[in-house]
Amino acid sequence: MTGVRLSYLPSEDQDLIRSAARKYLTEKIPSDRVREIMMASEPDRSLWDELADLGWAGFLVPEEYGGSGFGYPDAAVLAEELGRAVTPGPFLASAVLATTALLGSGDPRRHGDLLSGMADGSVVAASAIYEKRRGWDPEDIDTTANPDGDGWVITGRKRWVLSAPHADMFLVSARTDDGVDLFAVPSDTVIVTPTPTLxxxxxxxxxxxxxxxxxxxxxxxxGEENLRRTLDIGAAVVASEQVGVASAAFDMALDHARTRxxxxxxxxSFQAVKHRLADMLTRLExxxxxxxxxxxxxxxPVELAIAAPLAAVIAGPVANWITGESIQIHGGIGFTWExxxxxxxxxxxxxxxxxxxxGYHLSRMGDALGL
Amino acid sequence: MTDAARVEEAIDRLLTEHPPNETAPAEFWGAQYDAGLAWVWHEEGSGGLGVDRSHHPTVMRRLTEGGADTSNRRRNVLGIGMGAGVLSVHGRDEQRQRWLRPMFTMDEIWCQLFSEPGAGSDLADLSTSAVRDGDEWILNGQKVWTTLAHVAKWGLIIARTDPDAQKHRGLTYFVVDMEAEGVEVRPLYQITGEAEFNEVFFSDTRVPDDQRIDDVGAGWRVAMTTLMNERVAIGGTETPRGSGAIAVAVDAYREPGVDDPVLRARLLELWAESEAARLTTIRANETATVGTPGPEGSTGKLSWAELNKEITAFTVELMGLGGTGFPGGYELTRPTGMPDYDPMRAFLRARANSIEGGTSEIMRNIIGERVLGLPGEPRVDKDLPWREVPRS
Known part of the structure; x- marks a missing residue:
């Protein structure tokens, strides 16, 4: 951070990513298709294959493993667009969280085949981290990994695992004698029970x-450092996705306010609505x-420890509030399933x-600030 | 030679020929004006070089690094920050020649006479009148919230020249001599007990027609140029992370005996909101430099005004019973210079943040109508002559 002034303007690449993603998602994955995929009894794989063909499954995977080799500011633009379109599928789980964990591990080259598979869409990886309702901190991990000959034996139950029904490979967090680490475990060795989601x-x-x-x-x-870093980067990308979610809900509300x-x-034209929209735009920015x-x-690392929870602390409530106000501004039609x-x-x-x-992010931000 | 090279060369020459540490500030500012480095985007001869405004940050940075005093911009802000822009867009050559240089050197301080007791948010309804009398205009009326009026030589004023026209069309913009006969300046005490502002009364004050800015009846258009500059000036100052009001809150939280999870959560919420608004200001400035202001340029003032009220009120809460005191008392004085930051005074002063320079309600209308393109409220005053508009 010291001395270098960051630029928040989009790069040319990012402008291209945004317009290409917007066009594709609007034309090929409109809400009719989103609804079809979300109501199907089985997880959809064809959409993920499509996104892999566009290079999105391996967006962050380096080119040497067959990925697109983009950075996080680029991936954030894509995440925002995917949020705008509420696109289904394992982008966050596989292309962001699992990819980040693998790239930040001791030696990513050891997982080259896995990364290549993730990039071409043939393998979906999911991170299996949480066990308790409020167990976001790595301290809360009880799953164990015990040495067994040359390998490890893993025992535990992970819950609310994002994209678990899609996964071919799990990166599971487990406790060893020398701390928490992630382990790559193929899905055919575990028992997956899909759970209905909000x-x-x-x-x-x-x-x-x-x-x-x-x-x-x-x-x-x-180790735990890589897990925490992965979750922080995940929170940063989720904040970008939330901006996309909120801006789409805002645009719908604005359009309704103009035409209803x-x-x-x-x-x-009523200030009760107009001022609400002005506040929504202000918080969205x-x-x-x-x-x-x-x-x-x-x-x-020092700045990320502040900036990631900060992003979550602001973007989460803003997205919740704007998407809720969008329903309110739509009135009765906004409460329909349709x-x-x-x-x-x-x-x-x-x-x-x-x-x-x-509260979790707020407190972590405070810890990072020494407050 | 590129514009950037011309600017750099002019700066080099100014700093070499007038070394800031050996030159009196007023003399340096005069030389800066003559070198076209006062407002680089103005025409040559009017304190500028006729280049794009995006070169301005370079000038400020290099002069600051070179040890030059740039406090004139702050101390004569209504002239240098707003009046100069009006003169450059709407003034005539001889007006620019007469006023810009002494404005920049601080030989002449400027004030702005817009708001009236009967016209705040609805500025266009103002009733100070200017009646033509040969080559002069005769001013009558009252203005309020006038910063620096008690030391100003010149005032930017908007007055009604045609009460029978629709209210936006009957206004004309003038520069008034604050030392002229019939100008009375009184301190206006605010809830802090200080008088940062003044009330100004005009009784048959004569203004020569050559001090009129732009056409008779064009006053509203000219005033809009000024107000836009003001809103940008209030929203657009970049500050270091954790500075300003939130720094005072953090200090108050760190006082012994405050440790409390509820207070900590509220402090952190405000810290986060403050940092988010700060980043938005930086982003807005960066976008504006490229030349296409985004929505983030309009939301900054609203964010800061509301946030500053919350932070300063929370700081008083952190002070506990200490927050029931008011060190120094209410002395009913005019502040001189920059007083030390006092959280109690800041708490009271912050209430004005969402009123001055456009209330938060007006800002929301502007965002809703100009940025988002929503229709305005139905108006009862729109097609009436000003004289017939209902008013309190």
């Missing part, structure tokens, strides 16, 4: 690791600022809990 566009499941034996090289080796007439006037900042400081407003409301709420709730 945000039906993203699937979750419980995963039981019943004395699963894995070889020595399954251990990622980045009551008492002979567009409802957006502040959320955008913290999200843009967080993904630009991932290589600075209208898309609820997709955004649900996505925002679930996303604001996935990697830590408001």
């Amino acid at each position: 945000d039906a566009t993203r699937r979750q499941g419980d995963v039981v690791f019943d004395s699963v034996a894995v070889p020595a090289e399954a251990r990622l080796g980045g 007439f009551q008492f002979g006037r567009a409802i957006g 502040n959320a955008r600022s913290v999200a843009l900042h967080a993904v630009r400081v991932v290589d600075d 209208h898309d407003a609820h997709l955004y409301f649900k996505r925002a709420k679930a996303a604001s809990l996935l990697l830590g709730d408001h």
Whole structure:
């Protein structure tokens, strides 16, 4: 951070990423298709194959493993667009969280085949981290990894595992004698129970690791530090996604306020509605600022420890509030299943809990600030 | 030679020929004006070089690094920050020649006479009148919230020249001599017990027609130029992380005996909001430099005004019973210079943040209507002559 002034303006690459993603998602994955995928009994794989063909599954995977080799500020633009379209699938789980964990592990080259598979879409990886309702801190991990010959035996139950029903590979956090680490465990060695989700566009499941034996090289080796860094970067990218979710809900509300007439006037001409929209835009711009900042400081551990929880502290509540106000401004139609407003409301709420709730992030930000 | 090179060369020459540490500030400012480095985007001869405004940060940075005093911009802000812009866009050459240089050197202080007791948010309803009398205009009326009026030589004033026209069309913009006959300046005490501002009364004050800015009836358009500059000036100052009001709150939290989880959570919420608004200001400035202001440029003033009220009120709460005191008492004085920061005074002063320079309600209308394109409220005053508009 010292001395270098960050730029928050989009690069040319980022402008291209945004316009290409916006076009593709609008044309190919409109809400009809989102709803079809979310209501299907089985997780959809065809959409993920499509996104892999676009290079999005391996967006952050370096080119040497067949990925697109983009950085976090670029991925954040894509995440924002995916949020705008409430796109289903394992982008956050596999392309962001699992990819970040692998790249930050002791020796990513050992996991080259896995990264290549993730990049071409043939392998979906999910991070199995949490066990308790409010167990966001790595301290709360009880799953164990015990040495067994050259390898490890993993025992424990992970819950609310994001994209578990999609996963071919789990990166499971487990406690060893020398601390917490992540282990790569193939999905055919575990028991996955899909669980219905508030945000039906993203699937979750419980995963039981019943004395699963894995070889020595399954251990990622980045320890608790890599896990915490992965979750911080995840929170930064989620904040960008929340900006996308909130801005889509805001745009819908704004459009409705312009076109819906009551008492002979567009409802957006009433200050009760107009001022609400002005406040929504104001808070949305502040959320955008913290999200843009967080993904630009991932290589600075001291700054990331402040910026990631800051992004979550602002963007989470803003997305929850704006998506809720969007329903309110739509009135009765906004409460119907048919209208898309609820997709955004649900996505925002679930996303604001996935990697830590408001109080958790607030407190961590305070710790990082020495307050 | 590129514009950037011209600017750099002019700065080099100014710093070499007038070393800041050996030159009196007023003399340096005069030389800076003559070198076209007062407002680089103005035309040559009017304190500028006729280059793009984006070169301005370079000038400020290099002069500051070179040890030059740039406090004139702050101390004569209504002239240098606003009046100069009005003169550059709407003034005539001889007006620029007469006023800009002594404004920049601080030989002449400027004030702005817009608000009236009967016209705050609805500024266009103002009733101070200017009646033509040969080559002069005769001013009558009262203005309020006038910063620096008690030391100003010149005032930017908007007055009604045609009460029978629709209210926005009957206004004309003038520069008034604050030392002229019939100008009375009284301190206006605010809730802090200080008088940062004044009330100004005009009784048959004569203004020569050559001090009129732009056409008769064009006053509203000219005033909008001034107000836009003011709103940008209030929202757009970049500050270091954790500085300003939130720093005082953090200090108050760190006092012995405050440790409390509820207070900590509120402090951290405010710290986060403050940092988010700060980053938005930086982002807005960066976007504006590229030349296409985004929505973040309009939301800053609203964010800061509301946030500053919350932070300063919370700071008083952190002070506990200490927050029931008011050190120094209410002395009913005019502040001189920059007083030490006092959290109790700041708590009271912050109430003005969401009133001055456009109330938060007006800011929300502006965001809603100009940024978001929402329709305005139905108006009862729109097609009436000013004389017939209902008013309190």
